[in-house]
Amino acid sequence: MVMTTKTRNPGVPPDYDPSQFPAFAVTVDVVILTMSEGLLHVLLVCRGEPPFEGMWAIPGGFKRPNETLEEAAKRELAEETGVGDAGLLTQFGAYGDPGRDPRMNVVTVGYLAVLRDVGNVVEGADAAAAALLPAADILSGKIELAFDHLQIVRDAVETVRVDLELRGIATAFLGPTFTLAELRSVYEAIWGVQLDGANFRRSVLGEDGWVIPTGRRAQPGASGGKPAELYRAGRMWKHGGPIRNPNQ
């Protein structure tokens, strides 16, 4: 059986025999992001076996021959959190450096999942082996990750930063209804900026389709303040977000 995606070129001497292709293990790693206490958090699992025993790692697993990459990511997400539908599930990169897994040749495809609130979901899985950790602690190196998972988390967070502006994924972090302050806090946490509440309000409400008022009002916080109106996501979020990143 000959495996050629590449056309055999008579002019170029093939220094590599296509009939003997190297076998790889293909895995899917899912970076699960969520907002918790105004900070971006990542769901990690604690490795119970060598190598990297006892270190934190991104949940992931093998791709099966009869499923697509996205199906594998969905399956891993469900196995790890019990959640069937993420607010967002995007592929953001493939990683295949030799030696990235000391045991064998493995190419992994990174998926990014955005969940509303995973606090209770994590308890459904093994609480000892899984935890939500602040993304800032991981990116700063304060929490060390197994394999090349630090780079993978870096790329995932960078992806979510860009997608927040280009594809308007902010509502994926929130529940079915939300206040404008909650929506704003998503932008502020992910971009690490502070946005003026009034200007944010004007940008979001300025054009129809972003948010739809429900008429109901949220419970005011413990510190008081006028109760905010509850909105739900409009149709426009499919075509990019209403807010631009102040840091270029």
Added chain:
Amino acid sequence: MVMTTKTRNPGVPPDYDPSQFPAFAVTVDVVILTMSEGLLHVLLVCRGEPPFEGMWAIPGGFKRPNETLEEAAKRELAEETGVGDAGLLTQFGAYGDPGRDPRMNVVTVGYLAVLRDVGNVVEGADAAAAALLPAADILSGKIELAFDHLQIVRDAVETVRVDLELRGIATAFLGPTFTLAELRSVYEAIWGVQLDGANFRRSVLGEDGWVIPTGRRAQPGASGGKPAELYRAGRMWKHGGPIRNPNQ
């Protein structure tokens, strides 16, 4: 030898035995884009063997165990075009649908390469088996591609559209020196829009660092006109481009 990127979770019964991982072939496919006659073109090779014999396909080949994905892409690019350095080489997606290759399980990683002018480069390779074809003809379905390569080209073109705005890729399509009209035509071709020459000029020259005047002037075209000044790329192109896409 046990292959687990995923932590073994005692609570979740593993319905899939990690010690028996499925073997995949991993290939790298390179979508080579270039500007020719004001249109975006894709370098394709004609398949000489079944399946999809005689159809156009993206050049690609197997990843080797001791090279990174990017090194594999660079190698494929060099084998296919003889060019050592592309203006840009970016990974944009992984494809692993079951049955995408009828012969076996193969996961491919798509890379996007941007070249200045490949007209003469193609001749260096096998001229009969390789050709530059307009991207529009491929995306419209006028030219049929092997495997799932249509989807891969679609994603590559969409990536270059976004990267043109976010990462300022435009100069990768051009030679060491260029006129502002040539630079503008890159944006116009890829975004499918028409930009006002005067406004384009003001945006590009408005801030220092985008283009650097060389003092020399280009030869006027056959239709006459004031000869345009030649510029070279400045440092700013690393951090996003100066022009925004009118189509949001």
Added chain:
DNA sequence: AGGGTTTAGGTTGACATGACCATAACTCGT
């Protein structure tokens, strides 16, 4: 020489955005 073409440079007005202020509605502590 003159019309057509392309680059180069300037003006104007609509619009988006950021900074700032004022008011309304709620919390809490006293």
Added chain:
DNA sequence: ACGAGTTATGGTCATGTCAACCTAAACCCT
């Protein structure tokens, strides 16, 4: 009950950006 603090909401104002348009300069061709 009352005031202080807090948050949401609504508005103004100055600034900057950007698209549309117009004019001049330099070159081709017939």
